[in-house]
Amino acid sequence: MNVYDSDRMQSILNAKGFRSEPELRKADVILINTCSIRDKSEHKVLSLLGELKGLKQKDPKKVIAISGCVGQRMGRTLLQRVPHLDLVLGPDAIDRVAELIESVVDRGERLVEAKFDTEGRKYSQPCLVNRAKPSEFLTIMKGCDHFCTYCIVPFVRGREKSRSIEEIIQDVKNLVAKGTQEVTFLGQNINTYGKGTGQKLSELIEAANKVEGLKRIRYLTSHPRDLGEDLITQFGTVEKLCPQLHLPFQSGSNRILKAMARLYTQELYLNKIELLRKACPDIALSTDVIVGFPGETEEDFEQTLKVLSEVKFSSAFMFKYSPRPGTKAMDLGEEVCESVKEERLARAQRVVYSQIELENLKYRNQIIPVLIESMDKKKKFFSGRTTHSKLVHVMNVGEASVGKIIDVEITDSNVSCLKGFYVGAPKTSIKLTANSGGVESGISSSVSAPLD
Ligand code: SF4
Known part of the structure; x- marks a missing residue:
């Protein structure tokens, strides 16, 4: 945002x-x-x-x-x-x-x-389209009505207010006319988009799906309690909606979830995951996790590890709890010491990273469509994303590939990305460094064939 x-x-x-x-x-x-x-x-x-x-x-x-x-x-x-x-x-x-x-x-x-706009539930803020990138963010609402006890957002972004579907779709059309292929709708708690205005996120997704020339739709961030059946079903039915969702669970412990005022339990979260996978079996799921929330015991943390192990996320943003002034969690006491937070974070990362590495291995030798978004600074390779939001470095395309969706054969992978070649062009071997998003030398310049 x-x-x-x-x-x-x-x-x-x-x-x-x-x-x-x-x-x-x-x-x-x-x-x-x-x-x-x-x-x-x-x-x-x-x-x-x-x-x-x-x-x-x-x-x-x-x-x-x-x-x-x-x-x-x-x-x-x-x-x-x-x-x-x-x-x-x-x-x-x-x-x-x-x-x-x-x-x-x-x-x-x-x-x-620094005054808040507190009038009503609607606001207008048409996008200012100067240049359109292949993949664009589009803010569709602002603020949040939840008060998770660790979060400062409601204090710095105010209460929820939404833009109209009509205004947003006009923005999408303008962006597409300038070359955008993919939009990601943004909201702090996007599932409740349209609260008090009579419009719903699922209606916006349907309307965006009809925009000619638009290829991909994504949205973030969702809240497990507010992710309704209409939104879940759309992952299996709306053509342009990417099979990918960011659904933060924060903690696997019901006791900690209650202290965080997250308004759901581990059981409800896992049930939503089950419904999502029923609607779209290959959906890629990502999440947010906080370790070391005040009062988190080893048993609580093990429940977080349990959820991470069971769900097998495609990516996860994991953080040590950070106290924010004015939030209720500041007054809870029972602070978890820094070394314990660090140790828990490392354990959570080990679980997730090994799962992602295994998942990425499965892409090898597959041919997948990639929307090329940018070129690396040294112009050695181009980068883009799959519909599952996997980062892919493509070795043998030129600047003409930016903004296009191209078929790429995946030849290598690590925990942070996939690497491959535009199908039809000559290949050579590439060598990866563990955990690096970059590509080592050893790539012959003869493979830099322009797309066009
Ligand atoms: S964590 Fe998300 S849902 Fe909770 S208060 Fe912050 S923005 Fe709202």
């Missing part, structure tokens, strides 16, 4: 005549879009701000601005704490970024704009 917000601010600023300047030293305005989901990301922001002090001293006219969730959470405090900071804006003010920067410049005042 932050990537989407950053792109949006860039489009707004470009339309107002601002130009991107990658060198901080030369930029008239430095805008940092921030995330506050974990303590570590907040620390990084504060440390980056510290590093910018010298630049501001050398050039006092330079405008330094913070946007996003850290801005929302800290507001005026941030301005007081960082004297060389000029502007703080929350996520609901990003559409006003150009006007706010201009106010700082014109009036020479330091500003904070």
Whole structure:
């Protein structure tokens, strides 16, 4: 969502005549879009701000601005704490970024704009289509009505509000007209999209499926309790909906799930997995896991390992619990010590990574369609994703492949990716390093045949 917000601010600023300047030293305005989901990301922001002090001293006219969730959470405090900071804006003010920067410049005042848009359940925010990537994110709602006890989102993104299906489909059509093949709809708790507006996520998926030229649809993030039957069934019936879902379970222990206020049990979660696999037997599932939540015992953690072992996820984002100010979990006490958190994280990672490595092995010698999205910096290979969201590095295509869905024969794999060749072109052997997303030398330049 932050990537989407950053792109949006860039489009707004470009339309107002601002130009991107990658060198901080030369930029008239430095805008940092921030995330506050974990303590570590907040620390990084504060440390980056510290590093910018010298630049501001050398050039006092330079405008330094913070946007996003850290801005929302800290507001005026941030301005007081960082004297060389000029502007703080929350996520609901990003559409006003150009006007706010201009106010700082014109009036020479330091500003904070961190109010929530609290009116009603609907909002409008048509996508600003400058350039369309082969795969695009599209925010369809904002905020969250759940209050999971560890999560800061409801405090920095407000209550749920949704855009209309009509506006979103128009965005999809505009993106497709500019070359987009795949859209990923974004929402903090996307299953409840349309709450209070009379529209539903399954209706949006149906409507997107009818958009001519669009090839793939995905969405995230789902909540196990709110993932309804209509959405589950669609994985077996809606042609363009990719067989892939991110469904965070966070903990396998019912006691910890209750303390997290997640509103489901391990049994309910596993039941949803069963229904998903019934609707779409080869669905790729990914998840989020928190280890070391306050009060988590070894027995609780073993329940998490049990779920990981049973479900066999295609990928998992696993984190040590990070206390966030203002959340209820901060007051629970019973903190799990850092070394135990680290040890549990490593154990969870071992289970998941070995499963993924085995799963990726099964792709070898298969020919699968890959949407090519980008080229590596050294132009050695191109990367894209399968419908199951597996990252694939393709060795023998040229720039013309970007934005196309091509058949790729998988010749090698590791825990992080698959590697292969565009079918029909000559092959040579490639050597992989364990756990690396990169490809070692040993690839003959003679295999760099352009797609066209
Ligand atoms: S559902 Fe997700 S975004 Fe909402 S409070 Fe829970 S963890 Fe945070």
